[in-house]
Amino acid sequence: MRHPSLFKLITVSIMGALLVGxxxxxxxxxxxxxxxxxxxxxYMLDSAHTLLRIDPATxxxxxxxxxxxxxxxxxxxxDGEWYAYRTLDSVLVISDFTTGSGYVxxxxxxxxxxxxxxxxxxxxxxxxxxxxxxxxLRIANLGAGEYGESQFSDVSGAWTTFYWQDVRTVIAxxxxxxxxxxxxxxxxxxxxxxxxxxxASVTPVIPSYLTPEGVVFNNSTxxxxxxxxxxxAWGPLPPPVAETLDLPADLFYLMADEHGLxxxxxxxxxxxxxxxxxxxxxxIAYALSPVNTQIAYATPTQLVITDITGDPAAARTVATIExxxxxxxxxxxxxxxxxxxxxxVGVWVVPASGAYAARLVRAHEVxxxxxxxxxxxxVFMNPRWSPDGSxxxxxxxxxxxxxxxxxxxxxxxxxxxxxxxxxxxxxxRAGQIVGWSSSLGYESPGxxxxxxxxxDSRAVDLVDPGTPVLDMTQTLEGSVYIVRANSAExxxxxxxxxxxxLIGGAFAPEFADAPGGYVSLPQLYAAETxxxxxxxxxxxxxxxxxxxxxALGDLVILDLGRAPGGAIVTPVQLHTPGPVSNVQxxx
Numbered sequence: 227m228r229h230p231s232l233f234k235l236i237t238v239s240i241m242g243a244l245l246v247g248x249x250x251x252x253x254x255x256x257x258x259x260x261x262x263x264x265x266x267x268x269y270m271l272d273s274a275h276t277l278l279r280i281d282p283a284t285x286x287x288x289x290x291x292x293x294x295x296x297x298x299x300x301x302x303x304x305d306g307e308w309y310a311y312r313t314l315d316s317v318l319v320i321s322d323f324t325t326g327s328g329y330v331x332x333x334x335x336x337x338x339x340x341x342x343x344x345x346x347x348x349x350x351x352x353x354x355x356x357x358x359x360x361x362x363l364r365i366a367n368l369g370a371g372e373y374g375e376s377q378f379s380d381v382s383g384a385w386t387t388f389y390w391q392d393v394r395t396v397i398a399x400x401x402x403x404x405x406x407x408x409x410x411x412x413x414x415x416x417x418x419x420x421x422x423x424x425x426a427s428v429t430p431v432i433p434s435y436l437t438p439e440g441v442v443f444n445n446s447t448x449x450x451x452x453x454x455x456x457x458x459a460w461g462p463l464p465p466p467v468a469e470t471l472d473l474p475a476d477l478f479y480l481m482a483d484e485h486g487l488x489x490x491x492x493x494x495x496x497x498x499x500x501x502x503x504x505x506x507x508x509x510i511a512y513a514l515s516p517v518n519t520q521i522a523y524a525t526p527t528q529l530v531i532t533d534i535t536g537d538p539a540a541a542r543t544v545a546t547i548e549x550x551x552x553x554x555x556x557x558x559x560x561x562x563x564x565x566x567x568x569x570x571v572g573v574w575v576v577p578a579s580g581a582y583a584a585r586l587v588r589a590h591e592v593x594x595x596x597x598x599x600x601x602x603x604x605v606f607m608n609p610r611w612s613p614d615g616s617x618x619x620x621x622x623x624x625x626x627x628x629x630x631x632x633x634x635x636x637x638x639x640x641x642x643x644x645x646x647x648x649x650x651x652x653x654x655r656a657g658q659i660v661g662w663s664s665s666l667g668y669e670s671p672g673x674x675x676x677x678x679x680x681x682d683s684r685a686v687d688l689v690d691p692g693t694p695v696l697d698m699t700q701t702l703e704g705s706v707y708i709v710r711a712n713s714a715e716x717x718x719x720x721x722x723x724x725x726x727x728l729i730g731g732a733f734a735p736e737f738a739d740a741p742g743g744y745v746s747l748p749q750l751y752a753a754e755t756x757x758x759x760x761x762x763x764x765x766x767x768x769x770x771x772x773x774x775x776x777a778l779g780d781l782v783i784l785d786l787g788r789a790p791g792g793a794i795v796t797p798v799q800l801h802t803p804g805p806v807s808n809v810q811x812x813x
Contacts, residue, residue: 237708238738251308261285261447265432267461268703270303270313270442273454275314280451287451290323298337301346301355303743305718306461307512307769311345318346318357320717324769329716331366331376333358338386350794351393351720351742353650353712357649363388363398363408369713374666376716381408381416389428393738393792397444409798412437413647432460465767467799471498473785474751474760476812478521480509481779482804489514492534492812493800502534503541510549511555514813520578522565524554529567531578533640544580553606559615565611566618566635573606573620573633587618588638601625604640606633617678621651627668643681648674654729655699661685663713671714673698675730689724689733696721699749701759704728707752709763710737719746723761723786741789743797745782751811761787764809767797778805 231420251729264282271277275296277286291297300311309324321328334335338345338358346357356365362382369378381407385398396408398418408420416559433444440452440731452458462604471477473495480488487508493499496682503509505525512523518534526549547554547569556567558578566575572589576582591604604621614617618633622642625682630651632641643659649669651661659676663669671694687696694711701707706729709721722742724733733741747767763786766779789795 261443261449264449264532266458266463267306268449268452268458268515269300269309269461270441270452270458271297271300273456275456277309277311277742280449284747285450289791295319299344299346299347300403300459301344302348302459302461303348303352304462305352305720307746307767308352308718310357312346312347312357320355322460324771328781331368333455335364347388347390348717349390349393351712351738351739352718352721352744353393356388356390356396357718358385358388361394365408367394367414368579369694369716372715374671374692374716379416381418383418387427387812397421397424404742421501430460431463465782465797465799467801469798469801471798473783474753474755474762477764477781478512478514478810478812479806480808481802481806488807490521490800491806499800499802500530504539505530511554511556511567511808512810513558515558515562515578515812516560516809517562520562522556522558522567522578524549524556524567524569529556529565529576529584531565532578541556542580544578545574545576545584547574553607557609557611557618560613564615566611568607568609568620573609574620575635586638587635588640595785601729606631606640609633610652610792611635612653612678613655619651619653619659630659630676632681641678641681643676643678651676651695652698656729657706658729660688660698660729662698662701662704662708664696664714666714669697673708685731687796688730696748697763699750699752701752701754703754705752705754705759706731707750707759707761708733709748709750718744719748720744721748721763721784723750723763725759725761727753739791739793741786741791741793742782743786743795745784745797746779747777747809748784749809749811759787761785764811766806766809767799768805770805772807776807779808781806 262285267282269699276289277291277297277300278285278789279290288387296314298312298314302309311320312322314336316336318331320330347356354365354367361382365379367377384400386401388396388398391397394410398406405421405424406418408418409673410418428800441449441458477683479491479492481491483489489501490503490509490512491499491501507525509523514521521534522531528543529545529547530541530543548571550570564577573587574584593599603625606620608621609618620631620633622631627649630643635731647669648661649663651659662673663671673688674684675688694714696709696711698708705727709724712720720742722740728734746769748765749761763784767782769777769779781800784795784797
């Protein structure tokens with residue numbers, strides 16, 4: 227199912243409060259147009275049961291829900307990019323703002339008739355969604371089943387309101403004001419115990435209340451355009467924005483220049499971003515040399531090499547390429563002497579010196595559209611060099627889905643890796659292949675070890691099957707670090723870090739107690755230092771897609787190495803003139 231997605235949300239770092247006014251003696255209300263900008267987006271349910279969003283900067287109101295699905299109650303996810311709602315005909319839906327797509331969590335879930343409060347709430351890490359049902363509270367563990375189905379637990383009680391105290395604890399309150407603590411035990415079961423004296427609700431992030439005139443701040447300021455609404459909720463607060471960042475290594479990204487052309491940018495620790503290219507046709511892909519300070523980048527027609535510590539204008543063209551819709555992928559050989567890349571023709575290898583012309587390793591296999599063999603298409607993308615330089619790991623785009631394969635760099639011979647279908651993969655330092663995925667459908671969520679010598683053998687699970695893995699890196703010392711999500715794209719991307727000392731070793735068993743935060747398309751950095759291991763994640767918030775389907779958004783950083791166990795880490799956003807794409811860590 228799909229719903230309109232007409233706007234872009236401000237990015238967030240902490241859980242927003244879902245508020246309903248309950249003050250016994252309300253102060254006088256003062257209407258002020260100067261109330262804007264608001265501290266966060268405001269969502270409200272009007273008398274026609276339409277869910278609306280008030281833009282925090284302008285006050286513009288946009289309908290989110292469909293006119294064919296009147297909303298009974300709703301909850302904005304802690305990342306501000308997903309939401310859940312219950313319709314008047316008792317269907318519970320989870321959807322995201324970025325694409326407008328969603329799914330039905332459950333049918334036949336009527337809203338409590340006597341409650342005027344919002345009766346749905348996300349856990350702080352968005353792994354679970356709780357909602358009041360007849361006879362108690364239902365808690366959905368999102369995407370926890372074998373094939374991505376959610377798992378449900380019911381806890382009986384006559385509760386009218388509740389809130390999440392932490393990722394494993396819910397505080398529920400009945401009509402008489404009695405509070406009960408609902409806790410998740412080590413076996414995944416919920417149990418209830420009386421907890422007198424606990425607050426009836428969480429402290430609101432943005433103090434406000436609801437009157438017949440509308441939503442009012444605690445300083446008595448009325449928010450225009452909110453009169454007569456049924457209930458409301460604040461989206462989470464946006465993250466702090468910095469002009470410079472404290473970084474463990476340089477960051478690179480693509481961002482549009484003043485002419486709307488994507489260019490390559492670099493940001494170093496404590497310094498402002500620097501634009502490295504001024505290509506008249508823009509930059510579509512890039513890759514850093516593993517052994518020196520060179521960088522290779524592709525325009526729609528050329529492969530270029532430049533030195534990132536010298537004059538950015540000192541660039542040389544080493545190959546002419548053919549691209550379409552930003553289709554290109556670049557990889558340096560281990561010793562930095564050659565570059566492999568793909569374009570719309572196939573996979574190529576060229577010396578970094580430009581001493582001789584690029585050599586076609588293998589052309590794409592694209593039968594004529596009218597041919598009976600049209601479904602036998604194979605498109606080879608994103609080549610990655612083996613440690614010994616003899617093979618290229620490639621993603622093979624098929625008629626449906628994709629798989630990984632090996633190309634012999636000398637002969638172009640193809641060896642498909644038939645162990646499983648995965649979205650991403652890379653070589654280990656020992657010449658094995660680790661693959662990972664976070665989505666369901668054509669791929670299998672998990673982290674897998676593949677033996678390139680036995681391409682048809684079964685892949686070895688390195689984490690529990692079905693675990694969504696978003697990124698992986700191996701340090702120079704051999705330790706493996708991964709970032710994991712809660713569910714296979716069934717909700718917000720709340721990422722947590724785990725590690726093991728060697729390939730095939732056991733990862734830390736308690737995933738939920740690891741610190742984490744919200745970020746899309748996370749790029750993991752891990753390195754051993756004299757002070758310990760530096761572990762950072764760079765990624766996007768407020769993500770959108772361009773005309774070619776490539777992701778852009780605000781650049782944010784999570785420092786996962788210093789946070790205490792279970793902490794929700796606040797991201798820091800780098801101030802940039804526009805959204806960025808293709809974020810990569812330097813070496």
